[in-house]
Amino acid sequence: MHIRPRRLRRTAAIRSMVRETRLNVADLIYPLFVCPGEGVRREIGSMPGVFNLSVDQLVKEAEAAKGDGITSLIIFGLPETKDNEGSDAWAEDGITQRAIRAIKRDVKDILVIADNCLCEYTDHGHCGVIENNDVANDPTLKLLGKTAVSQAKAGADIIAPSGMMDGMVAAIRSSLDDAGLSEIPILSYAIKYASSFYGPFREAADSAPQFGDRRGYQMDPANVREAMREAELDVIEGADMLMVKPALPFLDVIRAAKEEFDLPLAAYQVSGEYSQIKAAGRLGWIDEERVMMESLTSIKRAGADLILTYFARDVARLI
Ligand code: PBG
Numbered sequence: 001m002h003i004r005p006r007r008l009r010r011t012a013a014i015r016s017m018v019r020e021t022r023l024n025v026a027d028l029i030y031p032l033f034v035c036p037g038e039g040v041r042r043e044i045g046s047m048p049g050v051f052n053l054s055v056d057q058l059v060k061e062a063e064a065a066k067g068d069g070i071t072s073l074i075i076f077g078l079p080e081t082k083d084n085e086g087s088d089a090w091a092e093d094g095i096t097q098r099a100i101r102a103i104k105r106d107v108k109d110i111l112v113i114a115d116n117c118l119c120e121y122t123d124h125g126h127c128g129v130i131e132n133n134d135v136a137n138d139p140t141l142k143l144l145g146k147t148a149v150s151q152a153k154a155g156a157d158i159i160a161p162s163g164m165m166d167g168m169v170a171a172i173r174s175s176l177d178d179a180g181l182s183e184i185p186i187l188s189y190a191i192k193y194a195s196s197f198y199g200p201f202r203e204a205a206d207s208a209p210q211f212g213d214r215r216g217y218q219m220d221p222a223n224v225r226e227a228m229r230e231a232e233l234d235v236i237e238g239a240d241m242l243m244v245k246p247a248l249p250f251l252d253v254i255r256a257a258k259e260e261f262d263l264p265l266a267a268y269q270v271s272g273e274y275s276q277i278k279a280a281g282r283l284g285w286i287d288e289e290r291v292m293m294e295s296l297t298s299i300k301r302a303g304a305d306l307i308l309t310y311f312a313r314d315v316a317r318l319i
Contacts, residue, residue, distance in 0.1 A: 086121030145175030197272030258303025
């Protein structure tokens with residue numbers, strides 16, 4: 001036996017030398033939830049270590065994350081009041097707009113990505129306007145465009161549409177361009193599945209649909225060819241970056257998207273992925289830190305350039 005793969009596994013130094021995949025802090029995007037009030041830092045029951053934060057606390061969290069080395073955030077808003085159309089989403093003094101302005105004012109050199117969707121802002125919890133008991137695609141596009149413009153005007157560096165409406169990237173692109181914001185990139189949640197792994201997020205963002213579900217617009221988890229078609233459309237419509245969501249249950253989709261498209265590719269390790277690791281870790285059934293690192297390394301190995309993860313600060317402190 002003169003060929004022995006174990007030779008390269010003998011010591012930590014040699015394993016490190018031949019390691020193919022490494023996480024960098026610059027790969028991580030840290031999701032934050034902003035809520036009304038002052039001095040609010042309310043932990044989400046199903047997501048230990050994740051909080052609803054009022055604007056003042058959000059700024060503190062952003063500052064602390066920056067201290068850990070985090071370079072970019074994505075902001076989700078929980079408005080004071082919800083309505084049928086989700087009008088707080090594009091209000092000049094909407095919760096997200098206030099949050100973005102405060103971070104941009106008080107925290108230097110941190111990228112702010114605005115999640116662009118209506119589900120946190122509508123009283124029915126769907127990602128668009130309701131007509132005949134269904135989410136009406138084209139009337140929703142105008143609202144997404146308005147929302148993107150107001151987010152960019154508040155200081156968002158990147159707009160990330162997550163509603164899975166047909167034509168959302170093109171609509172947002174032309175709204176931004178018409179408003180003189182042609183330099184703002186779009187990170188499209190191009191491939192977003194109708195996943196049960198979003199459960200804890202809907203508690204965090206108070207965005208569970210009040211009737212029906214999202215299978216009429218989010219993708220069937222069984223499909224990968226359709227995922228390529230979704231991504232291709234977004235590329236044609238002008239997306240600057242693509243995202244696959246969730247991440248770990250869809251590693252094959254990440255790999256396929258990486259091979260097919262040249263745009264920077266993000267993957268979202270969603271709330272349910274996070275909560276599973278936290279819960280099993282708390283029970284002592286797994287080693288939380290190692291499973292966290294292994295999951296994120298796997299997502300990167302599959303082809304993700306960027307990872308949205310609630311573990312961002314923990315990882316940043318480790319590496
Ligand atoms: C909604 C949105 C969702 C997530 C990000 N943006 C939830 C949904 O579609 O129900 C999920 C994130 C997570 O689960 O961590 N626009």
